[in-house]
Amino acid sequence: MWGLKKVRVIVYTDSGPLHDQFRSGKAQTDATMQGVLGWCIQKMRVLGADLQWIARSRNVANVMTKCALPGHSLGSPGVNPQVLVDGDLGTPAGNIH
Structure with a gap:
């Protein structure tokens, strides 16, 4: 994989609560979900991925x-x-x- 151009990964979501939880790093439900959220955030960082909110009307x-x-x-x-x-x-x- 040497010399290959890195691809920018953008994950789009129309879920406001999901987006807010990723940005704050705090799960809004229970302690179990905090671990899952932390794992997801860690994996997104490793990939260099970005989570962006999109209006439901624009989500195809x-x-x-x-x-x-x-x-x-x-x-x-x-x-x-x-x-x-x-x-x-x-x-x-x-x-x-």
């Missing part, structure tokens, strides 16, 4: 990461799951290995 993927194009609902005819690159809704990114 559901929990199963299926594409939900603006103006369409999941499962409606003509809506095909695709990989989105930099928000480009018109161009599938192709196969990912």
Whole structure:
């Protein structure tokens, strides 16, 4: 892996509470979740990943990461799951290995 360019990883969430917990480092539920949150934060730091909040209306993927194009609902005819690159809704990114 020497000489390879490092890829910037950005994880988008439309969950305000999740975003707030990552930023504060404090779980809002119970002590058990504090350990899970700490582990997730540690893994994100190792990857150099960033968690960013996005408005639900701008989030084009559901929990199963299926594409939900603006103006369409999941499962409606003509809506095909695709990989989105930099928000480009018109161009599938192709196969990912």
